[in-house]
Amino acid sequence: MNFNTVDIFSITHHRLPEFRLRRGDTCLLLVDWQYLDAHPDHGMIAAARESTGDEAVRYTVARLRSSIPNARRLLEAFRSKGWEVIHVKIESLTRDGRERSLHHKNLGIHAPPGSKEAQVLAELAPSEDEIVLSKTCSSAFNGTMLNYILRNIGISTLVITGVRTGGCVEATIRDAANLGYRVILVEDACVDIAEARHLAALKALADNYCQVSSTDDILKQLGADDSQLAAPSAAS
DSSP, rough: OOHHHHHHHHHHHHOOOOOOOOOEEEEEEEOOOOOOOOOOHHHHHHHHHHHHHHHGGGGHHHHHHHHHHHHHHHHHHHHTTTTTEEEEEESSSSOTTTTSSSHHHHHHOOOOOOSSSTSSSSGGOOOSEEEEEEESSSOHHSSSSSHHHHHHHTEEEEEEEEEIIIIIIHHHHHHHTTOOOOEEEEEEEOOOOSSHHHHHHHHHHBBTTTTOOOOHHHHEEEHHHHGGGGGOOOOO
């Protein structure tokens, strides 16, 4: 029997409160914006095009062209305010990737250390003092010291953008919510390999594990007066 889980959830559970961006406790988390899976001429997308033709990657390439500028706008806004930015990417510790998760080994996902595939896209490249974490699994929390670092710098609200919506982004968001973070997913600054996968992830995550927002909405909040961006109260 099929159930409309969104309707059932809305009846039996409260909606998430509205999460606000506040100075000192908010971080922009960029997930896997790298040549391995976010550039049409490199890594997975180039391999897929070579194997099956342009049609197989048409949606992904179009999505990249619209999402990368949005991610860049968010990055520039957070930098301009001096707010925390953290980059997470797939990168092995060893050339042969023997320490990778079994999941990544089974899928053949591998970005050797120092390789082009392991580099963050030039448009979103980290600045000198921004934190960059490498992982060899889907969730940024499961594969790095991200939780430890966020606690140390006082972050409780995450604005998340990245690749893929239904893969590493979704895995990271689920873990973040379960660890007690307020999470905002920026829908138009995320990419997946097919629209159906992107929309399915949004449906599963929205008002359950995170709030779904747009780049313009986030930028509007960031443009608010500092008095509106004060530290959260204990009841927030």
